[in-house]
Amino acid sequence: MSWLTALAFLLGVLSFVGIEASIHEYAAVRFAPKGNAFVVHGGSEGIYSSTAALNDTDVSANGDSFIRFDKVTFRRTKESANFSSGSVNAIIFEVEDRETIGGSAYGGQRAVCCTGDLAKLGVCTEGEVIRRPSSKNPGWPQVFGVSFDTDEEVATLPTNSIQITKTGMYNLYFIHCDLRLKNLVIEGKTIWKNPTGYLPGRMAPLMNFYWFMSFAFILLGIFWFSQYARFWKEVLQLQNCITLVITLGMFEMAFWYFEYAGFNKTGIRPTGITLWAVTFGTVKRTVARLIILMVSMGYGVVRPTLGGLTSKVIMLGATFFLASEILELVENVGAVSDLSGKARLFFVLPVAMLDAFFILWIFTSLSATLNKLQARRMLVKLDIYRKFTNALAVAVLVSVGWTCYELYFKSNDVYNEKWQEAWIIPAFWQVLSFSLLCVICALWAPSQNSMRYAYSDDASEEFDKDDTNLTLIKPSSVPSNDVRTAPEARPLQANNGLSNGDLEEDKTE
Known part of the structure; x- marks a missing residue:
């Protein structure tokens, strides 16, 4: 309801803006x-x-x-x-x-x-x-x-x-x-x-694109919040973070749409809305990267806290937010010409280097977490982490390929002659991040079994629910002096078809 109230307020503000500017x-x-x-x-x-x-x-x-x-x-x-x-x-x-x-x-x-x-x-x-x-x-x-x-x-x-x-x-x-x-x-x-308004030609398709993305986030939000409401007692801290990312994404897409709609109507780029759109987008990207990094480290799954890494993770996130915010402000606030790539190199490089560091740290942490899950035979968690790793790997490969295409596109379009296709470049990154968010939502959607993915210091967690077909040692093959040292063997034996005679014999021993 607060999101709808904000949208209604923005519509009211835009309705009072003059059309000649x-x-x-x-x-x-x-x-x-x-x-x-x-x-x-x-x-x-x-x-x-x-x-x-x-x-x-x-x-x-x-x-x-x-x-x-x-x-x-x-x-x-x-x-x-x-x-x-x-x-x-x-x-x-x-x-x-x-x-x-x-x-x-x-x-x-x-x-x-x-x-x-x-x-x-x-x-x-x-x-x-x-x-x-x-x-x-x-x-x-x-x-x-x-x-x-x-x-x-x-x-x-x-x-x-x-x-x-x-x-x-x-x-x-x-x-x-x-x-x-x-x-x-x-x-x-x-x-x-232009025939449809004051929005520059290269930016004009983005207004419809952000309307479409706003609708897509609404559909994702309906799915996620319905699951969240049904199983709110089973919700994990990770799922709360995903809820935050979805909410930030809704605000970002809505602000971008109204920013372009206001620009198209008045001819003046609305600085206030642009600032909000840039800030919500930067916060969303920062939080999303931090969540992926913490999940890759096994936070809430194989470890209860990040320990001494907490300060390093926070510092990396703050640095990325600052660098991204500056870059986006330079690129968008007050810009009215269809000139692409006008941000200076020293604004782009820090963001690219921090992204590369995020990717390196994420996959290094994922490797360690997968090894730990496999060693502890946590098969359900191992399966979901493997799917998560595959999704990240595909996203990184697609990102690298698209970055190469973007460099090729810009190097061969020095005079912006391909301006009618240029809107696809920023739109692709939005679609890719949304697709990855959908995968994460599908993997960690709230359900009645959500708690099976949570961290527990109980020793029984070393054997997952899917691990019930393991071969158990029968009491006949266990020396009598070892039975007393393994009391957990008795309840397990009851599930292996032991007769009453076997139980009585065991009791006598």
């Missing part, structure tokens, strides 16, 4: 030198083609795709306003047309601005951005700009909406070639819209 804002962003030009990256997004009539005058009212410039201004200092400047351009191009911007190599980098040598060849005008018309997309790239008059400190681009009629990855750059404008800054915003 910017997607890319520029707050006094300074132009950076790049090659022989000064550049500001205005955004990159996958945009699906417009579905409305091309001659419609209101491009925002009919599910059209467009890029709109809203009060985009360029500002220079008063001290540098004593001259008329060259043009400051806004250039929009589809990724397939990237070669139409710029010319030959100049100073070790590709020239973006036309130089005097290139102007003598008649291929461009000196001081302007080099560009050529696209052979695949007539009328593109789209270029327009504004210049500064003498004593003018602010120049404003005309309000303009560019309709997108071809599906593709579109890039916006603000470029100028005037060395005297090196301290120029840009202010304002541009609004990018």
Whole structure:
């Protein structure tokens, strides 16, 4: 009920958010030198083609795709306003047309601005951005700009909406070639819209995906909580931890869905919901790894506590949580462009190294626990641990294979041309972790026999219930002086078809 209350509250919050908002804002962003030009990256997004009539005058009212410039201004200092400047351009191009911007190599980098040598060849005008018309997309790239008059400190681009009629990855750059404008800054915003909303194209399928995952977690929760309620007297500590992971997963999927739904509706990524989604996801992954590690160590099965390992396990979990939280915040909070892999390497490496350490420690502990269970002939527990080990091994192998594919995908998609398939990368990890959670729920589901998996210091636990077919030594083969030292043999003999005469003989001895 608390989960449903939280969802209702989020729906109420989203219903009061306005529908007109910017997607890319520029707050006094300074132009950076790049090659022989000064550049500001205005955004990159996958945009699906417009579905409305091309001659419609209101491009925002009919599910059209467009890029709109809203009060985009360029500002220079008063001290540098004593001259008329060259043009400051806004250039929009589809990724397939990237070669139409710029010319030959100049100073070790590709020239973006036309130089005097290139102007003598008649291929461009000196001081302007080099560009050529696209052979695949007539009328593109789209270029327009504004210049500064003498004593003018602010120049404003005309309000303009560019309709997108071809599906593709579109890039916006603000470029100028005037060395005297090196301290120029840009202010304002541009609004990018797909036919179904403001959500960038690469992220758009994830909204439906997280809706599906929310439904999947609800189904898993119904199964698990029904079993939990039926056999609550037999519940183990491990099953309480699994309940926590399922609950965290429900919240994570719900927050991600509402985060993308809010982004799609407003064009602004809701920072608050993003923070909650990131945090719930990080907590869930951390708790899940710690549970798997503790189970692998035999906690609650062959040992009552972790002993001296408790502090090490907690330290590893805290370190993983911190590294993962930072990585997810960098990747998601405030991000509006369809640029993949923008997290810096030193944020990714710690998480990868900690994951590798988790895997190594888990399988080392599993090996020791399996050996201990086999030595003590705990066959029921041994069987469930073998299934658990096989599931983990499959998950690790699939993870390694998918990681290799992900590296291959990203290395061959430098310009994000495969943006329509890129959503599968993060979605796969969610599906894999959910699948492993389902396996764990199936293995350790609450039942009337749950306590047979729990740790017990009773010596009889060394023989499991499935071990009842062991051959027992008959009293005729046991020396009389050994019978008194093994009192547990008498009740076992009664189950082996001994006659009353045998019992009386044994009593006489």
